[in-house]
Amino acid sequence: MPRRPSTFINRVKDIYQKNGFLATIKRVLVFIISILYQNEIYHVYGRALKEDNNEANRMPKIQNITHRMVETVQQLDELSDEGFDLSLIDIDLYRHRLQKGATSNLIFVNHELGFAGWGALTEEAMKSLVRYPLKIDFVNNEAFGAEAWTNPKYRRQGFHNYAGYKWDKYCIEKGVTKDRSIILSSNVASQRSTTKMGSKLLAKARYIRIFGIQLWRETPVKSTNSQSNY
Numbered sequence: 001m002p003r004r005p006s007t008f009i010n011r012v013k014d015i016y017q018k019n020g021f022l023a024t025i026k027r028v029l030v031f032i033i034s035i036l037y038q039n040e041i042y043h044v045y046g047r048a049l050k051e052d053n054n055e056a057n058r059m060p061k062i063q064n065i066t067h068r069m070v071e072t073v074q075q076l077d078e079l080s081d082e083g084f085d086l087s088l089i090d091i092d093l094y095r096h097r098l099q100k101g102a103t104s105n106l107i108f109v110n111h112e113l114g115f116a117g118w119g120a121l122t123e124e125a126m127k128s129l130v131r132y133p134l135k136i137d138f139v140n141n142e143a144f145g146a147e148a149w150t151n152p153k154y155r156r157q158g159f160h161n162y163a164g165y166k167w168d169k170y171c172i173e174k175g176v177t178k179d180r181s182i183i184l185s186s187n188v189a190s191q192r193s194t195t196k197m198g199s200k201l202l203a204k205a206r207y208i209r210i211f212g213i214q215l216w217r218e219t220p221v222k223s224t225n226s227q228s229n230y
Helices: 005-019 021-036 073-081 091-099 123-127 159-173 188-196
Strands: 037-048 065-070 103-109 112-120 142-150 178-184 200-210 213-220
Touching (some): 005 021, 065 159, 112 123, 112 159, 142 159
């Protein structure tokens, strides 16, 4: 998630106090370069959504979990009022995205945040989640899934798989028939998890940003019958 200015300033102060002036300058320069220039490779995944009523087989290994699909700022505030701990998320960023129509997919262990993901059913919502000029066919009932994060305390417990089940169910109820997502080529763990949920590798994409100019180019992988229809 993008850092807030206050978070970045506090981080710079911390580096200065621990490592000195030169180390601070180096880190700031690296940060500035990362803003001006970016070159990344992504894998594009897609899957056809199918009705699945066997929720028990997708449940995480940990008990005492609560799942919430959050669509509005009011629902987010209600979670806080109910005692759910939201300290691990950027509240301002969440409010902005919810106001743009994005949906947050949350799982709590007791009242502690265990998983957080995002999804979009409209282009405006998607633009609040990613900066890439993606082409998602929202008009023809395609959805975009993004930013699956699992609390390190609860990794390898099946949270991503269960959240994916809940997202599919949510989308189907909205009339969505397909889902598409992107994952950094270096994030092998997320790729494996996404594949286990039935997604197919559709393309490899390169994202380049130079001084605000963006380029997103997808190269389809060798097609198969299953991939052509997700």
